[in-house]
Amino acid sequence: MIQLTHLEKLEAEAIHIIRETVATCDNPVMLYSIGKDSAVLLHLALKAFYPGPLPFPVLHVDTTWKFREMIAFRDQRAKELGLDLIVHVNQEGVRAGVNPFVSGSRVHTDVMKTQALRQALDMHKFDAAFGGARRDEEKSRAKERVFSLRTAEHRWDPKSQRPEPWRLYNTRKRPGESFRVFPLSNWTEADVWDYVARENIPVVPLYFAAPRPVVVRDGALIMRDDDRMALRPGEVVETRMVRFRTLGCYPLTGAVESTAATLPEIIAEMRGSRSSERQGRIIDHDGAGSMEQKKQEGYF
Amino acid sequence: MSPAVALRAVPDIPAPEPIASKGPALLRFITCGSVDDGKSTLIGRMLYEAQLVHDDLLDALARDSRKFGTQGDKLDLALLVDGLSAEREQGITIDVAYRYFATPRRSFIVADTPGHDQYTRNMATGASTADLAVILVDARKGVLPQTRRHSFIVSMLGVRHIVVAVNKMDLVGYQQAVFDGIVAQYREMAARLGFDAVTPIPISALEGENVARRSTAMPWYAGPSLFEHLETVEISASAAPGVRFRFPVQWVNRPNLDFRGFSGTVAGGVIRPGDEIAALPSGRPSRVRRIVTQGGDLDEAVAGQAVTLTLDDEIDVSRGDVIVAVGDGLTARKAFAGRLLWMSERSLGNGEEFQLRLASATAAARVSVLGAVDIHSFEPAAADGLGMNEIGLVTVALDRPVALTDYRGDRELGAFILVDRVTGDTVALGLVDAGAASLVRGADAVARRAGGTGPAAAVRRHLAEGLVAGWRAGLIEEASWRLLSGLGMAALTQAVLGDWRLTIAAGLLEALLRPALRFAHRKGWRALEQRRLARAAYDADGSGI
Numbered sequence: 001m002i003q004l005t006h007l008e009k010l011e012a013e014a015i016h017i018i019r020e021t022v023a024t025c026d027n028p029v030m031l032y033s034i035g036k037d038s039a040v041l042l043h044l045a046l047k048a049f050y051p052g053p054l055p056f057p058v059l060h061v062d063t064t065w066k067f068r069e070m071i072a073f074r075d076q077r078a079k080e081l082g083l084d085l086i087v088h089v090n091q092e093g094v095r096a097g098v099n100p101f102v103s104g105s106r107v108h109t110d111v112m113k114t115q116a117l118r119q120a121l122d123m124h125k126f127d128a129a130f131g132g133a134r135r136d137e138e139k140s141r142a143k144e145r146v147f148s149l150r151t152a153e154h155r156w157d158p159k160s161q162r163p164e165p166w167r168l169y170n171t172r173k174r175p176g177e178s179f180r181v182f183p184l185s186n187w188t189e190a191d192v193w194d195y196v197a198r199e200n201i202p203v204v205p206l207y208f209a210a211p212r213p214v215v216v217r218d219g220a221l222i223m224r225d226d227d228r229m230a231l232r233p234g235e236v237v238e239t240r241m242v243r244f245r246t247l248g249c250y251p252l253t254g255a256v257e258s259t260a261a262t263l264p265e266i267i268a269e270m271r272g273s274r275s276s277e278r279q280g281r282i283i284d285h286d287g288a289g290s291m292e293q294k295k296q297e298g299y300f
Numbered sequence: 301m302s303p304a305v306a307l308r309a310v311p312d313i314p315a316p317e318p319i320a321s322k323g324p325a326l327l328r329f330i331t332c333g334s335v336d337d338g339k340s341t342l343i344g345r346m347l348y349e350a351q352l353v354h355d356d357l358l359d360a361l362a363r364d365s366r367k368f369g370t371q372g373d374k375l376d377l378a379l380l381v382d383g384l385s386a387e388r389e390q391g392i393t394i395d396v397a398y399r400y401f402a403t404p405r406r407s408f409i410v411a412d413t414p415g416h417d418q419y420t421r422n423m424a425t426g427a428s429t430a431d432l433a434v435i436l437v438d439a440r441k442g443v444l445p446q447t448r449r450h451s452f453i454v455s456m457l458g459v460r461h462i463v464v465a466v467n468k469m470d471l472v473g474y475q476q477a478v479f480d481g482i483v484a485q486y487r488e489m490a491a492r493l494g495f496d497a498v499t500p501i502p503i504s505a506l507e508g509e510n511v512a513r514r515s516t517a518m519p520w521y522a523g524p525s526l527f528e529h530l531e532t533v534e535i536s537a538s539a540a541p542g543v544r545f546r547f548p549v550q551w552v553n554r555p556n557l558d559f560r561g562f563s564g565t566v567a568g569g570v571i572r573p574g575d576e577i578a579a580l581p582s583g584r585p586s587r588v589r590r591i592v593t594q595g596g597d598l599d600e601a602v603a604g605q606a607v608t609l610t611l612d613d614e615i616d617v618s619r620g621d622v623i624v625a626v627g628d629g630l631t632a633r634k635a636f637a638g639r640l641l642w643m644s645e646r647s648l649g650n651g652e653e654f655q656l657r658l659a660s661a662t663a664a665a666r667v668s669v670l671g672a673v674d675i676h677s678f679e680p681a682a683a684d685g686l687g688m689n690e691i692g693l694v695t696v697a698l699d700r701p702v703a704l705t706d707y708r709g710d711r712e713l714g715a716f717i718l719v720d721r722v723t724g725d726t727v728a729l730g731l732v733d734a735g736a737a738s739l740v741r742g743a744d745a746v747a748r749r750a751g752g753t754g755p756a757a758a759v760r761r762h763l764a765e766g767l768v769a770g771w772r773a774g775l776i777e778e779a780s781w782r783l784l785s786g787l788g789m790a791a792l793t794q795a796v797l798g799d800w801r802l803t804i805a806a807g808l809l810e811a812l813l814r815p816a817l818r819f820a821h822r823k824g825w826r827a828l829e830q831r832r833l834a835r836a837a838y839d840a841d842g843s844g845i
């Protein structure tokens with residue numbers, strides 16, 4: 001008899017969760033952040049409903065500050081896979097001139113990501129939103145449920161989460177309430193990369209090392225992706241061999257120096273690394289418990 | 301030297317030779333026990349030893365330790381795991397945290413559970429999927445009421461492997477007498493809980509003694525370190541999925557008129573195209589035509605795989621139905637007996653109605669409380685309601701038939717949750733347990749006969765019988781096997797006395813015969829056991845709840 005491998009078990013669990021959502025919620029949507037976790041999530045969702053098409057749309061909350069390569073990749077994948085892609089931008093935020101340089105990472109993230117996400121979910125009346133978050137990413141995420149209930153105001157209450165024994169997911173909710181659903185809860189960063197390699201899943205080239213124009217700012221290597229990023233006195237753009245472990249808004253995402261240009265090299269580098277995946281994420285460090293707080297406010 | 305550097309100076313784990321893993325490649329375990337026994341500290345220590353704490357997190361930990369820490373200038377490893385701000389402020393664990401780590405021999409999913417009474421539901425959640433439980437005991441305090449409570453819940457949920465980690469040995473001078481005393485105390489308490497293995501290990505989570513490496517501070521202890529034990533422990537088949545094919549239908553995949561497939565995750569057994577099946581509750585038979593996945597059709601699917609089945613006939617199957625192998629014996633029922641862990645702050649009254657969720661099925665469920673188990677003494681008593689964290693013996697009446705069976709034989713079709721229909725909260729977790737009803741019915745009968753011993757005493761007796769039944773079956777099996785193989789050996793020895801060539805032949809025969817016999821013998825017992833369970837469930841159900 002076949003013995004399932006660790007990855008096969010994780011895959012089956014994720015497919016089970018995705019199907020459970022579609023079977024019990026009225027109007028699900030998949031959050032697509034264009035990163036590796038989203039790529040894996042999308043891949044699993046396509047598997048879950050084969051031979052049928054994806055029975056829900058895919059939502060990208062665009063802060064307008066994503067790497068250009070990410071947007072190009074998103075549009076290409078949407079076309080190849082025939083996705084029903086919704087791109088939402090918080091136009092109020094754009095009109096108010098919110099941006100990461102002037103407003104700071106905290107305000108920028110709140111307005112262009114958290115508020116924008118809430119707008120999009122309300123506008124389309126989605127009652128369940130898949131996200132690619134993993135419990136190993138951050139210690140408040142380690143406490144989150146697979147089906148994470150949000151109030152009508154999109155708030156998360158970490159202290160009174162529903163118990164989730166076995167794989168019995170309670171998908172009952174009151175009008176206005178919604179779920180964030182995390183099929184990759186039990187995956188680690190290493191599992192994601194192993195799976196990307198095993199399944200040959202396309203990912204944004206920014207994950208692979210290449211010579212890129214970067215600026216050293218506040219100790220982080222920031223890639224100058226367009227000329228909206230004004231240089232401060234003394235700053236110079238230099239070309240370095242870098243790659244990204246996680247992708248977000250380019251001014252808020254630190255690159256790492258690396259020569260890992262292939263999947264096996266990335267996997268080897270990650271296993272030997274002495275720093276965590278989200279270290280490059282500037283928004284995570286805006287104060288202790290900041291991820292938990294952002295999540296309470298409706299961030300993924 | 302900064303604390304982070306001091307901690308990093310702990311010697312590396314000696315690289316173990318890769319061994320042929322006997323158990324699963326993945327082990328799921330929990331830490332549990334009383335408040336402040338050091339569960340989170342232990343997991344923090346394990347993550348650290350498994351090289352999982354990256355430098356930036358270690359720096360953050362050093363900062364956090366100064367702010368919230370309980371260990372003076374030293375690092376407070378519990379802060380690696382207690383990730384909610386309320387937990388860090390209060391220095392306690394509130395919600396279960398799942399962490400992932402691997403050693404060269406095995407990968408692990410560990411759930412850190414809270415010790416506080418108030419959050420028992422989160423502990424039970426962690427235990428529901430565990431293969432093994434590490435029960436911590438503070439060396440200074442010994443077995444506490446909460447140690448008993450957690451041990452009981454862990455046993456009820458079917459965890460059969462226990463590690464008793466006697467922690468904070470550093471605070472009692474690493475004395476053997478303290479350890480031995482607590483181990484004796486624990487063994488006495490756990491004797492009725494039907495565990496397969498109880499492994500005691502003296503540790504200091506704070507200092508890392510006997511966690512990743514064997515301690516030099518306790519030369520009197522000759523056993524394995526916690527890591528060594530977790531890496532090599534064999535988990536018995538009781539936790540494994542059942543052998544019969546069972547497939548709760550999650551979702552009907554009907555993208556166009558030419559395709560109608562049933563999607564779900566195989567709960568037990570194996571299925572192949574051509575196999576004869578029946579759909580419950582209707583009982584209508586058909587045959588599996590294809591096992592569809594995106595990667596291509598499969599020749600077989602096993603427990604744990606998420607697949608889509610197509611059938612030969614257009615029979616009516618929908619979400620909540622269960623596809624089983626023909627002749628399974630599983631039936632859909634509208635009433636059953638079971639155990640509940642009540643998890644809501646408001647108490648449960650007799651006859652209340654909820655939504656029940658079992659595998660992919662949902663039904664309206666009316667719950668009658670027969671009794672409650674006092675988890676400090678393990679003694680059941682008559683009750684007509686349940687308070688938060690109480691364990692009840694109940695009967696449940698459903699508004700429609702649902703395919704279900706005893707939890708002991710099938711983790712998937714024997715586990716359920718109850719959902720409050722107004723708030724949507726998960727208010728209870730439950731196990732189908734035919735014994736729970738006979739236990740209480742039996743109690744009445746015995747009480748009548750004994751005239752005055754009272755139902756509590758009788759219920760206690762029945763409960764104790766139920767707990768040791770599994771263990772007893774194992775013992776008889778082992779004894780009969782010994783007898784059988786002994787007889788075989790005697791016959792061979794007799795032959796050997798005649799001729800030396802026969803000795804060799806006998807040796808070969810014994811070597812080849814023994815595993816084959818053992819296998820066949822085990823199989824026979826398992827089939828018997830399955831039949832007994834099925835009959836018990838049927839009897840209990842048939843005698844009208």
Ligand SMILES: Nc1nc2c(ncn2[C@@H]2O[C@H](COP(=O)(O)OP(=O)(O)OP(=O)(O)O)[C@@H](O)[C@H]2O)c(=O)[nH]1
Nearest residue numbers: 335336337338339340341370392393415504505506
């Ligand atoms: N001396 C000593 N102290 C320890 C040891 N293990 C834990 N502690 C301390 O005991 C206290 C409680 O530790 P935690 O790990 O938070 O305990 P817990 O069991 O997770 O507590 P709850 O989750 O709230 O039930 C902390 O101050 C720890 O530093 C040990 O081996 N030796």
Ligand SMILES: [Mg+2]
Nearest residue numbers: 339340392393
């Ligand atoms: Mg704790």
